[in-house]
Structures are given as C-alpha cells and as structure tokens.
Amino acid sequence: AQTVTQSQPEMSVQEAETVTLSCTYDTSESDYYLFWYKQPPSRQMILVIRQEAYKQQNATENRFSVNFQKAAKSFSLKISDSQLGDAAMYFCAYSGGATNKLIFGTGTLLAVQP
Amino acid sequence: KAGVTQTPRYLIKTRGQQVTLSCSPISGHRSVSWYQQTPGQGLQFLFEYFSETQRNKGNFPGRFSGRQFSNSRSEMNVSTLELGDSALYLCASSSSMGGYTEAFFGQGTRLTVV
Numbered sequence: 001a002q003t004v005t006q007s008q009p010e011m012s013v014q015e016a017e018t019v020t021l022s023c024t025y026d027t028s029e030s031d032y033y034l035f036w037y038k039q040p041p042s043r044q045m046i047l048v049i050r051q052e053a054y055k056q057q058n059a060t061e062n063r064f065s066v067n068f069q070k071a072a073k074s075f076s077l078k079i080s081d082s083q084l085g086d087a088a089m090y091f092c093a094y095s096g097g098a099t100n101k102l103i104f105g106t107g108t109l110l111a112v113q114p
Numbered sequence: 115k116a117g118v119t120q121t122p123r124y125l126i127k128t129r130g131q132q133v134t135l136s137c138s139p140i141s142g143h144r145s146v147s148w149y150q151q152t153p154g155q156g157l158q159f160l161f162e163y164f165s166e167t168q169r170n171k172g173n174f175p176g177r178f179s180g181r182q183f184s185n186s187r188s189e190m191n192v193s194t195l196e197l198g199d200s201a202l203y204l205c206a207s208s209s210s211m212g213g214y215t216e217a218f219f220g221q222g223t224r225l226t227v228v
Contacts, residue, residue, distance in 0.1 A: 045219035104157040
C-alpha cells in the first residue's frame with residue numbers, strides 16, 4: 001500500500017524568507033504523481049504544485065518549487081519570499097494509476113510571521 | 115465558472131440517524147471523489163465516481179455509500195450515524211480520470227454527530 005509521511009507538524013517562517021516543507025512517500029508503482037495542496041482556514045483545498053514521477057525536472061510555480069528525489073522517495077516543497085497569505089495547512093499527496101484517488105500526508109501547519 | 119458546491123455547509127445530527135450530503139462538480143467535470151477529514155485520522159479517501167460508476171472505494175464500513183447522477187452531481191449517505199462520523203467531508207471534482215488530473219475541492223460539509 002502507498003503511504004505519505006509528513007514529519008513536520010508545524011513550521012514557522014518570517015515574511016519574505018524561504019521555508020521548506022518535507023514529505024516522503026512509499027510506493028511500489030512506477031507511474032505516479034505527487035501533489036502539494038494548501039488548506040487555509042476557509043477549509044477549501046487548493047492545488048499548489050504537482051509533479052509527474054517520470055519527469056526528472058523539478059516542478060516550479062512562481063514562488064513555489066519542489067525538490068523531487070525519486071530514489072529517496074522524497075518530495076519537498078520550497079516556498080520563497082513567504083507572504084502572510086501563505087499561512088495554511090499544507091498537505092503532500094500521492095496518486096497512482098488511472099485513478100483520481102489521493103493519498104494524503106498528515107499535513108504541516110505553516111505560520112508566517114510579519 | 116462556478117466551483118465545486120457542497121451542501122449543506124454545516125449539519126448537526128443525532129446518533130443513529132442518517133444523513134445525505136450533496137456535491138455539485140464544476141460544469142463539465144465527470145469525476146467526483148469524496149474524502150473524510152478528522153483531526154485524528156487526517157484526510158481519508160471514501161469513494162470515487164466517474165460517469166455514474168463507482169471506480170474506487172476506501173476502507174470505510176458499509177454505512178457509507180454514495181452515488182453519482184447523470185448530470186455528474188454526487189451524493190454520499192451515512193446511515194446509523196456514530197459519534198466518530200463527526201468530520202469535515204470534502205468533495206473533489208476532476209475533468210477526467212488519471213492521476214495527473216487536477217482535483218478541485220469544495221469547501222466541505224461539517225458534520226457533527228451528537
């Protein structure tokens with residue numbers, strides 16, 4: 001069975017600084033996808049960034065980038081130039097095969113200090 | 115384009131009762147997935163529907179059921195409610211099946227069982 005682990009329950013960063021959230025996963029599948037979702041206090045989950053496992057190049061979306069280490073099964077999220085609006089719960093998620101089923105980690109609560 | 119709409123937003127039920135939650139996906143989306151979010155268990159996958167067919171089911175008791183209609187709207191039903199069913203129920207819609215497809219989430223239904 002696939003699992004996703006986020007070992008940092010809470011993180012804090014100063015506004016304008018950079019923070020990295022960690023995620024590791026376990027799978028025996030060769031074709032899969034990894035995601036970072038953000039859940040602000042409004043509760044609505046929003047996709048931040050996604051990565052296809054067969055692509056070696058790390059995905060980037062504006063201030064958000066990932067460090068995808070396939071052999072180590074690691075998928076960390078880097079947020080540059082942190083903003084107050086980045087404060088939220090961040091979930092790492094896995095999806096494999098012809099399904100939309102997402103397996104989520106336990107989340108990391110990110111606080112941004114002004 | 116309207117987002118994913120979940121109704122009702124809040125619900126209070128008594129143990130032993132049953133409840134039906136509704137999800138209207140983004141127009142044109144044919145895939146709907148349901149998740150249960152609790153502080154103790156995190157985000158857990160319930161079911162996935164595509165074109166009125168259940169394609170995947172999570173590890174939940176038979177009291178949890180769902181269906182999808184021809185207009186892609188989906189409902190989930192929980193019978194004989196237990197205190198442990200108190201949770202945020204999230205619905206996600208996607209345009210197609212396949213792990214890379216972006217899932218768009220609704221704001222959820224907060225169910226409280228007393």
